[in-house]
Amino acid sequence: MQKLIIGNWKMHGDAAMAHPLSLTIADQADKRQEKVQTILCPPALLVSQVAVWLVGSVVGLGGQDCHTEASGAFTGDISAAMLKSAGCGYVIIGHSERRQYHNENNELIRRKTAAAINAGLIPIICVGESDMAREAGKAQDVVGAQISECLPEEAKKGQFIIAYEPVWAIGTGKTATADDIEQMHTYIKAQLFGATGLASGAIPVIYGGSVKADNAAKIMEIENVHGVLVGGASLKADEFCKIMAAA
Ligand code: PGA
Numbered sequence: 001m002q003k004l005i006i007g008n009w010k011m012h013g014d015a016a017m018a019h020p021l022s023l024t025i026a027d028q029a030d031k032r033q034e035k036v037q038t039i040l041c042p043p044a045l046l047v048s049q050v051a052v053w054l055v056g057s058v059v060g061l062g063g064q065d066c067h068t069e070a071s072g073a074f075t076g077d078i079s080a081a082m083l084k085s086a087g088c089g090y091v092i093i094g095h096s097e098r099r100q101y102h103n104e105n106n107e108l109i110r111r112k113t114a115a116a117i118n119a120g121l122i123p124i125i126c127v128g129e130s131d132m133a134r135e136a137g138k139a140q141d142v143v144g145a146q147i148s149e150c151l152p153e154e155a156k157k158g159q160f161i162i163a164y165e166p167v168w169a170i171g172t173g174k175t176a177t178a179d180d181i182e183q184m185h186t187y188i189k190a191q192l193f194g195a196t197g198l199a200s201g202a203i204p205v206i207y208g209g210s211v212k213a214d215n216a217a218k219i220m221e222i223e224n225v226h227g228v229l230v231g232g233a234s235l236k237a238d239e240f241c242k243i244m245a246a247a
Contacts, residue, residue: 002037003220003247004161004204004227006124007234008064008092009042015049017235018042022050024237026057028244033058036247037227039090040234041124044078051087062090062124065098068111070119080112080119091116092229093123094150096167106149114152117159124161124229125150127188128209131168139166139180140187147191158198162188162205163229169209171231178222181207185224213242220247 007025009018022040029038039060042050051061063083067074070081083091093116094109104112109125116123127146129139143164151160164184166176176184185207189200196203207219208229216228227247233239 001201001204001226002033002035004037004039004206005240005244005247006039006062006090006092006163006206006227006229007041007240008095008208008229008231009040009046009234010064010097010231011043012235013043013046015046018046018050019053021235021237021240022053022059025240025244026054026059028241029059030057032244032247036244038244039124041090041092044083047083047088048086054087060090061088062092063088063121064092064095066091066093066112066116066119066121068108068115070115080116080121084119084121088121090122090124090161092163093125094146095126096128096165096170100167106146109150110152113150113160114154117152117154117157122159122161124163124206126163126165126208126229128165128167128170131166134166134168139184143184143188144191147188148195151195156196156198158196158202160203162192162203163208164188164205165208165229171210173210175210175215175219176207178218181219181225182222185222189224211243213239213246216243217246
């Protein structure tokens, strides 16, 4: 299986920064395509431009969020169909920053996931526990509930990706230990089998949270880790290319 390397640019960048970044990553991704599948998730306003810069490359393109409806009177929102028509094949759903700053809950995330699948996008569904939940020994309970409550019927087709991102590891420089990651990924695989009946190899489960060039290889060696979701380090071409090389 190729490793999945997904860059989440969040609300960073402009065209001047995104153009050389996209071209450098596309060049690396094309050279490494046997081992690595690369996906970039720029801010919505840059998606169409990045799509043009990536023409002819193997790099996939994703949005960072979508609405539950295909269209309608929802000022400021973006539908999955719009992302699709702008050139996206993927969309991040339920990122912990959306859960925290936009009050997104599992029920809303399930509906967004259904909308994404129905529009022909592959959702990258984010799950992960807070530090309080981990300290209370409830990390698996939280993630297990997120998996079962965020997956719609449509997920049974198996066209989705799970990103395990412990909330306390995002943008903090802290990463989970190899044992914690392995245990959680193994648990997620079992939960996915229970929820969808799909064989455990069918759905990629990737890790996110302070992934950098110097820890990426170790993280991707861990059993049941099929790739990484990278925030901060995806904004620097050399750092992101090193993560691709690590895969
Ligand atoms: P980070 O972000 O790599 O900056 O920790 C990861 C993410 O939020 O997807």
